[in-house]
Amino acid sequence: MLKEERQQLILEKLSTDKKVTLVELGQLLKVSYDSVRRDVIELEDRGLLKKVHGGAIANSYLSMKASRGLGIANNEFGVISKKAQKLIENHSIILMDGGTTNFYLAEQLPKNLEITVVTNNPHLATALAEHPKIEVILLGGSFYKRYQITLGSKTMQDLEHINADLYFMGINSVHPQKGLAIRQYEESLLKRKMMSVSRKTVACVIEEKLNRIENYKVCDLNDLDYLVTSLHPTDKTLAQFHQSRVEIL
Amino acid sequence: MLKEERQQLILEKLSTDKKVTLVELGQLLKVSYDSVRRDVIELEDRGLLKKVHGGAIANSYLSMKASRGLGIANNEFGVISKKAQKLIENHSIILMDGGTTNFYLAEQLPKNLEITVVTNNPHLATALAEHPKIEVILLGGSFYKRYQITLGSKTMQDLEHINADLYFMGINSVHPQKGLAIRQYEESLLKRKMMSVSRKTVACVIEEKLNRIENYKVCDLNDLDYLVTSLHPTDKTLAQFHQSRVEIL
DNA sequence: GTGCAATTTGCATAGATTTGCATTTAATAG
DNA sequence: CTATTAAATGCAAATCTATGCAAATTGCAC
Numbered sequence: 001m002l003k004e005e006r007q008q009l010i011l012e013k014l015s016t017d018k019k020v021t022l023v024e025l026g027q028l029l030k031v032s033y034d035s036v037r038r039d040v041i042e043l044e045d046r047g048l049l050k051k052v053h054g055g056a057i058a059n060s061y062l063s064m065k066a067s068r069g070l071g072i073a074n075n076e077f078g079v080i081s082k083k084a085q086k087l088i089e090n091h092s093i094i095l096m097d098g099g100t101t102n103f104y105l106a107e108q109l110p111k112n113l114e115i116t117v118v119t120n121n122p123h124l125a126t127a128l129a130e131h132p133k134i135e136v137i138l139l140g141g142s143f144y145k146r147y148q149i150t151l152g153s154k155t156m157q158d159l160e161h162i163n164a165d166l167y168f169m170g171i172n173s174v175h176p177q178k179g180l181a182i183r184q185y186e187e188s189l190l191k192r193k194m195m196s197v198s199r200k201t202v203a204c205v206i207e208e209k210l211n212r213i214e215n216y217k218v219c220d221l222n223d224l225d226y227l228v229t230s231l232h233p234t235d236k237t238l239a240q241f242h243q244s245r246v247e248i249l
Numbered sequence: 250m251l252k253e254e255r256q257q258l259i260l261e262k263l264s265t266d267k268k269v270t271l272v273e274l275g276q277l278l279k280v281s282y283d284s285v286r287r288d289v290i291e292l293e294d295r296g297l298l299k300k301v302h303g304g305a306i307a308n309s310y311l312s313m314k315a316s317r318g319l320g321i322a323n324n325e326f327g328v329i330s331k332k333a334q335k336l337i338e339n340h341s342i343i344l345m346d347g348g349t350t351n352f353y354l355a356e357q358l359p360k361n362l363e364i365t366v367v368t369n370n371p372h373l374a375t376a377l378a379e380h381p382k383i384e385v386i387l388l389g390g391s392f393y394k395r396y397q398i399t400l401g402s403k404t405m406q407d408l409e410h411i412n413a414d415l416y417f418m419g420i421n422s423v424h425p426q427k428g429l430a431i432r433q434y435e436e437s438l439l440k441r442k443m444m445s446v447s448r449k450t451v452a453c454v455i456e457e458k459l460n461r462i463e464n465y466k467v468c469d470l471n472d473l474d475y476l477v478t479s480l481h482p483t484d485k486t487l488a489q490f491h492q493s494r495v496e497i498l
Numbered sequence: 499g500t501g502c503a504a505t506t507t508g509c510a511t512a513g514a515t516t517t518g519c520a521t522t523t524a525a526t527a528g
Numbered sequence: 529c530t531a532t533t534a535a536a537t538g539c540a541a542a543t544c545t546a547t548g549c550a551a552a553t554t555g556c557a558c
Contacts, residue, residue, distance in 0.1 A: 031518090136391070137390065137392065141387060148375060286546095303515095
């Protein structure tokens with residue numbers, strides 16, 4: 001079996017199962033543990049999946065595509081985008097950055113909505129081509145392959161000229177005390193900048209990101225205007241979050 | 250068995266199986282391992298498959314083309330990108346805009362090439378994520394959905410800070426007297442700007458775009474440094490083009 | 499046919515990759 | 529803290545690649 005073939009199969013497996021252990025892969029592909037690990041490292045370098053201790057999980061954009069193929073498979077995103085849509089007013093300027101949730105939200109926006117979307121996420125720009133009345137402004141800068149967004153001082157500079165009404169922040173972790181954080185330092189700077197040029201900021205997060213703590217803090221929970229989850233606002237998981245001034249939807 | 254016959258069989262095998270090892274091919278075609286490897290190298294040079302360690306896998310682009318009912322005989326894009334690649338020097342700054350030819354060229358770039366690609370084409374940026382050593386700078390601005398590129402004064406402004414070595418211009422028509430032209434006014438302005446910030450400009454065009462005349466002129470043939478087509482430079486179709494200072498590859 | 503050049507083919511060799519295993523180091527769970 | 533599991537590292541065997549070379553084949557002119 002060819003190396004490329006194996007790697008292809010790993011990606012296919014991931015796009016259906018979202019996650020695999022290296023042991024599983026070794027048995028499935030009938031090669032040693034070491035070989036699959038090396039494959040996974042290579043694939044991670046190419047930004048096609050994320051390696052975790054003991055296995056690998058699907059890269060957001062790939063899994064997004066896969067789950068769309070399966071139709072309504074992942075309902076959590078559906079619930080979140082319904083709620084988030086209520087925050088969007090016609091003729092407003094919306095700032096959106098990277099992340100699966102934002103991608104899904106953008107796709108689900110009503111076709112007749114007339115807004116301007118400013119983004120550093122090329123995937124979002126192309127996805128919004130389906131919405132004839134939405135104007136898309138792409139932020140320039142160095143393209144950061146791993147997270148498929150533009151980043152860096154050029155992107156920051158571009159933001160100077162923007163005054164957005166609402167910022168949909170993609171985020172990796174939300175914690176009642178520790179605030180919002182992500183895995184990438186440069187990205188955390190950018191997100192702070194984006195907050196500063198937006199009148200209001202909203203974070204749309206799936207359940208698994210609640211109560212986690214990632215490496216680079218973006219802001220406190222109090223700095224956020226809205227928090228959108230798939231849970232009911234009175235759900236006990238969210239109890240601690242109500243102590244802040246953030247409005248929970 | 251003739252060489253051509255063998256190569257045809259290799260492609261057929263690939264189009265059904267998607268992958269094949271060189272050992273398999275050697276047995277199947279009853280020639281030495283070396284011969285099939287040489288065949289595979291040739292086919293790869295013509296852009297008809299992807300060679301990997303130990304075998305070959307079907308070229309995604311090819312299968313896409315095949316599914317559209319187009320023959321594989323004249324892979325124009327493959328020929329063009331091979332020629333165009335010769336113009337690209339390591340560590341150079343390349344400017345590329347929209348168009349199918351540029352997209353294909355980007356995909357076909359050698360994996361070990363260390364260059365910086367500046368583009369207003371988000372698809373190009375994501376496609377180049379596969380090339381670990383290529384740095385990608387995305388030009389910001391209004392996203393023009395129809396042609397899937399960024400455009401407008403912001404994009405123009407971004408270009409002020411660029412000094413590129415080579416500009417690969419996507420173009421709709423090339424005519425010996427009437428010069429290069431496209432269908433979109435704003436885009437023609439942008440292309441002129443791109444030319445002005447690049448040391449040299451090259452146009453890669455498929456045959457059907459030669460001798461056509463589109464609405465908005467970008468420049469004269471004389472302003473171009475290289476013209477790359479799938480034809481042999483001495484082909485009679487190109488006779489008129491030789492009267493200009495442009496170098497034809 | 500003969501002679502000659504260009505191409506193609508198979509083989510030998512040297513250099514690279516890939517692979518699985520053993521060992522050491524690090525991370526995780528109980 | 530300890531036991532367990534995974535990750536990283538080094539290494540050797542196997543496999544694949546690239547290259548040069550000579551034999552075989554082909555094409556072409558005479």
